[in-house]
Amino acid sequence: MKRVVVIKLTPTPGQFVALKATLALCNTGANMVSRLAHTATDRRPFALQKHVYAHLKALGLSAQPAIRVIKKVADAYATRQANLNSGNYGRPGSKRYTNVSGKPIAFREAAGQPFDDRCLSWQIDQSTVSIWSSAGRLRGVGFVCAPWQLKLLTARKGESDLVFRDGHFYLHATVDTGTPPPLVPADDPTGWLGVDLGIVNLAVTTADDPTDLDVRWSHGAVTGHRKRNQTLRTALQKVGTKSAKRKLKKRRRKETRYATDINHQLSKTIVAQAQRTGQGIAVEDLSRIRDRVRLGRAQRQQLHSWAFAQLRDQITYKAHAAGLPVQVINPRNTSKTCHHCGHYDPANRPSQALFRCHDCGWTGHADHNAALNIAALGHQSYRAAQSTVPKAATPLTAS
Structure with missing residues (x-):
């Protein structure tokens, strides 16, 4: 059974700048690939790679990160198409359906980026990782986690996504906890x-x-709690001052x-x-x-x-x-x-x-x-x- 463990990184100031620049570079490349994929008839990773690999290399991406960027874009278009086919964006021809399908997928400057074992390695006993960046290989990037998370990392298998959220870097590591015993x-x-x-x-x-x-x-108690948060959020949005916006930013993930x-x-x-x-x-x-x-x-x-x-x-x-x-x-x-x-x-x-x-x-x-x-x-x-x-x-x- 696969699970995702969220690990917080503790980079030095120099490593922090390099990681942020890496995400910006990867997502610049992803937007370039996305513009091509939007008009392409074949959006499979290998088909896209034939057209954009050299451009991504010229942009400054190494071989394996370039391939992960292409795969990220192909997966994003596959997910969007599945949502369109299932009606999650309305019926074909509707305004929302047309708006979603009529423009390329855009990636934020700090959007997450997947790394495989060639781009990122874990030193679990030292609580550090080694990760590729646009400034070269970053070694000894520290991380902190709970003991149960550290135990799960020993079963890590697959990609690890680098995510920037609320001023901090995290790694979303995929771990395989094993298959449940057969039903007998x-x-x-x-x-x-x-x-x-x-x-x-x-x-x-x-x-x-x-x-x-x-x-x-009881959903009554839960709803009451969420309604109070919604009322506060609405009041802060109406005020619109810098102080109100700071409070909104601080509370934005509170309900989640x-x-x-x-x-x-x-x-x-x-x-x-x-x-x-x-x-x-x-x-x-x-x-x-x-x-x-x-x-x-x-x-x-x-x-x-x-x-x-x-x-x-x-x-x-x-x-x-x-x-x-x-x-x-x-x-x-x-x-x-x-x-x-x-x-x-x-x-x-x-x-x-x-x-x-x-x-x-x-x-x-x-x-x-x-x-x-x-x-x-x-x-x-x-x-x-x-x-x-x-x-x-x-x-x-x-x-």
Whole structure:
């Protein structure tokens, strides 16, 4: 399983200037390649390399950094095309679609730049890196990190991206923590912990009592916190003084850090709960939910502004680290189907919080009912995956 570890660099003043100049040079080259790629019919890295490699070398880039710049541009255009094809920028012919597709991709002067092992090497025991720069090879560039990050760096594999943010340099290192063990009957958990994600309550599990939900996981409390930040941001924007702009710059990532922290707390609690009870985790898949659901304006803002994909990813990698299986479940109709008798009816959910089955009469919290359905689907999905295990690795059982 691949993860990204963010490491803060501590360069000397001379190294700082060289790294900043390196990013500027790489992104100048990326913009040059982007202008060609915008009109090219073949945007694969090798096809672009034939036309721009010599120009990048003349610009001052060495061989391998030039290739990484070309690959960065090709990946950016591939990502944009995938977003255009999936409708993330509207329908073909719409104003937004035309604006996005009608101009070359632009790279900021300080945009991140990927480096491979030929351009960057790690001296983990010395807490330093050696990195290519426009001023030559920089050796002994220090870094600081937590002990758990240092441990993960021993499994580093792949690219490391140099990122400049808020006046500091960081390396985003890709690490491979290994593949989770195969699904075999001996690893069958004692049960499944279903996790229902939502707007009013960020997450409700099969072990929770939704009527006594921890306020930290209530979207009402989270929304209140974010609204206060939004009100302050709006007030500072209206003032427009230099002091107000300094405060805005200082606070610009505050909400993102808050959401990330809440997701870390929540995912850690869920994984600890599953580990304590010996259960697997079944979490609903909210991919493309913005295209599937129709909500009011206020709810759309709440839904779009919370990082549910980040929460699911955190649950997944923490569960794998703890040796717990995870199943990602399609949540279709889980909130309108009775977990007790399996009866589906949209009228089973007369309100956001209440679930009342029109067939068997079971009554309870709607989010808790959905979590129970997700847990059952997780068990089914796990068993279906087990059926693909080779017969030689599966013990025989009596029919």
